Amino acid sequence: xxxxxxxxxxTLRHIIRRREVVLGGNMKLKIYGSLGCSSGKRMRKExxxxxxxxxxxxxxxxxxxxxCLREKYKAWKLDHKR
Numbered sequence: 001x002x003x004x005x006x007x008x009x010x011t012l013r014h015i016i017r018r019r020e021v022v023l024g025g026n027m028k029l030k031i032y033g034s035l036g037c038s039s040g041k042r043m044r045k046e047x048x049x050x051x052x053x054x055x056x057x058x059x060x061x062x063x064x065x066x067x068c069l070r071e072k073y074k075a076w077k078l079d080h081k082r
Contacts (some may be wrong), residue, residue: 001060003027004048021050025062032057033065040065 001022003010016035017023024040025032025048032054033040040048051057063080064072 001025001056002050004045004050006050011033015050021052023051023057025051025057028042030060030062032062033068035038037065037068039067 023032024035026043027049063076066073
């Protein structure tokens, strides 16, 4: 997990182009999604983190985004009903 606030704009562009990170997440809400998600693009830089893989996001106990990963979110929601 890489915090957005720890990266310079140049470094961030570099790691995205090289596909070293493939997902973004919200640290406060514990949600991960695609880098192009409109919901994710609105979050504050201080709350944004990046993941190398979906497995890494799940390992950190993040859940799928309900907008850009709708099917994975539905499956997650079924598994986590109270």
